[in-house]
Amino acid sequence: MATFQGKTTINRTxxxxxxxxxxxxxxxxxxxxxxxxxxxxxxxxxxxxxxMVQLSLQIVERIENSAVKIVATGNPPFPVKLLWDLRSADAGTEVTFTIDAELNMMMKMMASTPLQKLANHEVERLAAVLS
Structure with a gap:
């Protein structure tokens, strides 16, 4: 399992x-x-x-004001789970986006950089959209 995370704090509830x-x-x-x-x-x-590839995602769990859990469905190139985790902070809300991917060694070498960039991009865009 390879894990990639992006974090930010957003001045919103x-x-x-x-x-x-x-x-x-x-x-x-x-x-x-x-x-x-x-x-x-x-x-x-x-x-x-x-x-590259077509992907289908589904929200499988919502924990009110805490987390949104997402999985890839259909026939993804590798099993992947996504998690948006929310925590109250002094300056607003701390947001962590985690990508957990089951990658073999070859896929890990090819996909690690793009997946980390995706995790960072998603939290940066969330901060921009909600600011």
Missing amino acids: ITDIYAFLSDFNNHKQLMPDNIQNWTSTYNEAGFGIQN
């Missing part, structure tokens, strides 16, 4: 951030430019990564 993250329709705003053909509902999202 935990309720506001949870409400945004708990609806997959909002996640398109967090995605990098190489995402194509985005489709979403409240619980599911599908998209392509330019010249």
Whole structure:
């Protein structure tokens, strides 16, 4: 299992951030430019990564004002779990985005940098969108 994390603190209430993250329709705003053909509902999202793969994601658990858990569904190139974790902080809300991916050694060498960049990008975009 390989783990990649991005963290930020946003000067918004935990309720506001949870409400945004708990609806997959909002996640398109967090995605990098190489995402194509985005489709979403409240619980599911599908998209392509330019010249690479199509992915389907599903929110499998919402813990009010605390966490949003997401898994890849269908036939992903490797098993992956995503977690948005929220904690109250003095300056607003501390947000951690974690990507847990089951990668073999070859996939780890190829995918580690892009997955870490994705984790960082998502929290940076969340901070920008909600600021």
